[in-house]
Amino acid sequence: MKGILVQLIYMASAIFFIYGLKLLSHVRTARKGNTLASSAMLVAIVVTLLEIPGFDPLWIFAGILIGGGIGAFAAKKVAMTDMPQMVAIFNGFGGGASALVALSFFWKYGVGAESGTLADNIGVAGTVSAILSIVIGSVTLSGSGIAFAKLQGLMTGNPILFKGQNQLNLLIALGMVAVGGWVGFVATGSTAVMVGALVLTLITLIIGITTVIPIGGADMPVVIALLNSYSGLAACAAGFVVENNLLIIAGSLVGASGLILTNIMCKAMNRSLGNVLFGGFGGETAGAANNRDYNNIKQYGAEDGAMVMDTAESVIIVPGYGLAVAQAQHACKELGDLLEKRGATVKYAIHPVAGRMPGHMNVLLAEADVPYEQLLEMDDINPEFKRTDVVLILGANDVVNPAALDDPASPIYGMPILNVHEARSVMVVKRSLSPGFAGIKNELFDFDNTLMIFGDAKKILQELVSEVRNN
Amino acid sequence: MEALITNPILIGLYILILSIFVGFEVITKVPPTLHTPLMSGANAISGITILAALTCVRTDDPTTAKILGFAAVVFAMINVVGGFLVTDRMLHMFKRK
Structure with missing residues (x-):
């Protein structure tokens, strides 16, 4: 193939890459965008193969098959x-x-x-x-x-x-x-x-x-x-x-x-x-906060939690890394559906740094079939906490710590948070009182409207589901 | 002047800078919900280096250069195929009510 034609095809590929990324700006068109970009890649690879003078087919096809095979296998097998x-x-x-x-x-x-x-x-x-x-x-x-x-x-x-x-x-x-x-x-x-x-x-x-x-x-x-x-x-x-x-x-x-x-x-x-x-920041247990720092912890079981849920007309679920660790996304969706069936409105509040990569929570909840319209970004959901009966926090910590708003001495002061403390009651599902990545105490746990349920997020969610169902 | 404008490095720099601007424009519009697929999709696109890798595996190349090129092909293909497939898998899950 002649050089100029190859260049023109490369140019078309570049346009498809850009257009593919552009289609990623809407959930409806995103999949098409990805397909477009991958087709552009395929065309570029084929054209390059035809263009290279004296390429070594054995080595090249072996490389393509091995790499492609590993990539396809990994992509198919990986858990969300x-x-x-x-x-x-x-x-x-x-x-x-x-x-x-x-x-x-x-x-x-x-x-x-x-x-x-x-x-x-x-x-x-x-x-x-x-x-x-x-x-x-x-x-x-x-x-x-x-x-x-x-x-x-x-x-x-x-x-x-x-x-x-x-x-x-x-x-x-x-x-x-x-x-x-x-x-x-x-x-x-x-x-x-x-x-x-x-x-x-x-x-x-x-x-x-x-x-x-x-x-x-x-x-x-x-x-x-x-x-x-x-x-x-x-x-x-x-x-x-x-x-x-x-x-x-x-x-x-x-x-x-x-x-x-x-x-x-x-x-x-x-x-x-x-x-x-x-900064050497961001350890799981870096700080000195521990149980003794708290003096107003109200520990509930799943049974009491279900009773609080039962009367709620509006519920906001706040997922965090703990949800991913416990693989609790399906149990989470089950509880959400159940509460909706009983007449409550259920929404999900997603902090930009919830989880371990941008958009991590959205992918997990999408896997559990939670419709993406139900997931709200921080700025959209924050005004709603005031009017919300119950906030259920699943393995999130620093992103709901009110110290970020009112304690200038706190290392996370100034960080935008989800204003969950404004809700009527806040239910925190957490494995223990251990601090989050900032290694500091979470004032929220001491608030009068906060109740704690200690345990694995998935297990607690399953218990909540069966308790709510029995009520 | 003519020599300057046909200098591939200079053209490359023009393209680099303009593409970065295009990238900023296009990608700021991606909603946070899609940030993970954006990342893995963009990741797959960065596997474009496969085109360079393919040119490193010619019959008349020295063996070591060829082995390095072969490894580059393997790495880049993992990136390309894995990246696009996993992005598609994720996007397939995003559903409306």
């Missing part, structure tokens, strides 16, 4: 509750692929070159792009690996902190710049370029690890969004290496998307990106 770590690891593979592309270039034009540096052989811009592609791609790969391990529970979700951490990271980063510059512009001869490229990859993999370990599990929404952005930028850099404009377009779309989500998450926590990345 595990979606954050799934997206994290996919991000990592995308970044890793871009780094590998750049490394392959190093081998072809640097290690395999007769003479001169990489910059002499593929130009300054190509060299800088290749180095950036390795750097961003490797950081994305290893950072996503750590995010995956934290979310999957393979390692502690708490921040891993040590003295001089930021200084060490700075030192490693300086080493990275030095090695990167050397391998692209100074090193000649196959051994030097080979060693340099490997050392550069190794250093950047280490940076990905050391920059993500100090970030707590609850801050993972920000990290995943940021790594999402990186995976796009890595593709962009790879696009400059192979001089393919479609990579640049698609990569920067993803880069922009990730940045927007990062920004939304940070705003919803009233924290700067710097504070999230370097």
